Amino acid sequence: MNDLIIRAAKGEKVERIPVWLMRQAGRILPQYRKVRNKVKDFKELVKNPELACEVTLQPVNILNVDAAIIFSDILVVPEAMGLPYLMIESKGPYFEKTIKSVKDIKKLNIVSGREDLKYVMDAIKLVKKELNGSIPLIGFAGAPWTIFAYMVEGQGSKTFSKAKKLLYTNPLISHELLTKISKSTSNYLIGQINSGADMVQIFDSWAGILSPEMYAEFSLKYISEICDEVKKNFPSIPITVFAKDAFFALQKLSKLNCNVIGLDWTMDPVESRKIIGPGKTLQGNLDPCVLYSDFSTIKKVSLKMIQNFGKHRYIANLGHGVYPDTKVDNVKCFIDTVKNYN
Numbered sequence: 376m377n378d379l380i381i382r383a384a385k386g387e388k389v390e391r392i393p394v395w396l397m398r399q400a401g402r403i404l405p406q407y408r409k410v411r412n413k414v415k416d417f418k419e420l421v422k423n424p425e426l427a428c429e430v431t432l433q434p435v436n437i438l439n440v441d442a443a444i445i446f447s448d449i450l451v452v453p454e455a456m457g458l459p460y461l462m463i464e465s466k467g468p469y470f471e472k473t474i475k476s477v478k479d480i481k482k483l484n485i486v487s488g489r490e491d492l493k494y495v496m497d498a499i500k501l502v503k504k505e506l507n508g509s510i511p512l513i514g515f516a517g518a519p520w521t522i523f524a525y526m527v528e529g530q531g532s533k534t535f536s537k538a539k540k541l542l543y544t545n546p547l548i549s550h551e552l553l554t555k556i557s558k559s560t561s562n563y564l565i566g567q568i569n570s571g572a573d574m575v576q577i578f579d580s581w582a583g584i585l586s587p588e589m590y591a592e593f594s595l596k597y598i599s600e601i602c603d604e605v606k607k608n609f610p611s612i613p614i615t616v617f618a619k620d621a622f623f624a625l626q627k628l629s630k631l632n633c634n635v636i637g638l639d640w641t642m643d644p645v646e647s648r649k650i651i652g653p654g655k656t657l658q659g660n661l662d663p664c665v666l667y668s669d670f671s672t673i674k675k676v677s678l679k680m681i682q683n684f685g686k687h688r689y690i691a692n693l694g695h696g697v698y699p700d701t702k703v704d705n706v707k708c709f710i711d712t713v714k715n716y717n
């Protein structure tokens with residue numbers, strides 16, 4: 376078994392740096408688009424364990440990455456809580472119902488890791504069977520603040536000002552909603568681990584739009600609770616926290632009960648290591664736009680990044696998900712550069 380990523384996450388010795396890509400399962404691969412075109416929409420793919428399994432395995436076989444990530448979306452959690460989403464072609468997520476009042480929050484379910492989101496659990500079991508121990512499988516969920524942002528805003532936004540307005544105007548009910556999302560997320564991640572996920576990642580995609588104080592109160596607090604709850608149940612399962620654009624929170628992130636901190640490309644590897652200290656593995660952080668350039672630039676920039684991070688306690692990745700119009704050969708060039716590094 377190739378367990379490089381697990382060992383790197385735990386700070387153990389590795390022969391070489393492990394590498395995978397956020398959003399590796401998806402539109403960059405023609406093989407994905409083919410499967411995607413067979414179904415009505417994105418959600419049908421997510422809810423069909425056989426197809427979700429198939430597209431999870433595509434990047435494993437085509438790109439030769441060191442980990443698989445289960446094909447799903449962070450928005451399955453709000454849906455299981457009672458707010459269904461639509462994934463609108465070339466626009467993104469849309470929620471017909473949003474959270475506007477305490478009454479709306481009271482109506483929400485807390486996700487159970489056993490009965491709910493069974494389609495994700497089934498997909499994980501299928502993938503594990505197919506991987507047959509070859510590489511680890513990563514499970515994931517959105518951070519409560521990021522999920523809150525979609526549940527209140529109802530769709531993507533540059534500012535998420537409706538969601539932030541609720542934090543400022545009604546902190547009490549904001550905490551009530553965040554508490555419900557957190558419990559759901561802990562249960563969901565524990566469910567994924569029970570189904571076979573070997574490590575889990577928490578995506579806080581909208582971390583960077585909060586002020587440091589707001590971030591500590593409305594996001595970190597809940598990420599911390601989730602880490603503690605998952606670790607209480609599964610002390611040896613590595614947890615990654617990726618808080619995009621939250622350079623201001625690195626010091627506090629380093630105190631979490633997690634193993635890996637994900638960095639986006641705005642964070643300097645050497646500076647980040649200084650702030651975080653030696654106790655965590657770092658993951659990231661190539662600007663996905665580097666993959667639009669030629670092979671020699673990709674190699675040069677990737678090598679510089681790797682040298683800055685160093686071989687110990689490091690997982691190579693991009694600083695955010697790979698963009699859908701990226702050439703597969705350029706992605707391969709990045710992966711091979713990491714793998715051939717000595």
Ligand code: CP3
Nearest residue numbers: 397398399400401417444445446447448449467578580696
């Ligand atoms: O990383 C992987 O390969 C696993 C799959 C995965 C998806 N979404 C599939 C997907 C993961 C880990 C996610 C996480 C996710 N989803 C995040 C957190 C990470 C991040 O990017 O910040 C967020 C914020 C979402 C919400 C979401 N899902 C948005 C905003 C969109 C639309 C934008 C877009 O990329 O199209 C999605 C859709 C989505 N999720 C697609 C895929 C492959 C594209 C839809 C399609 O194939 O039709």
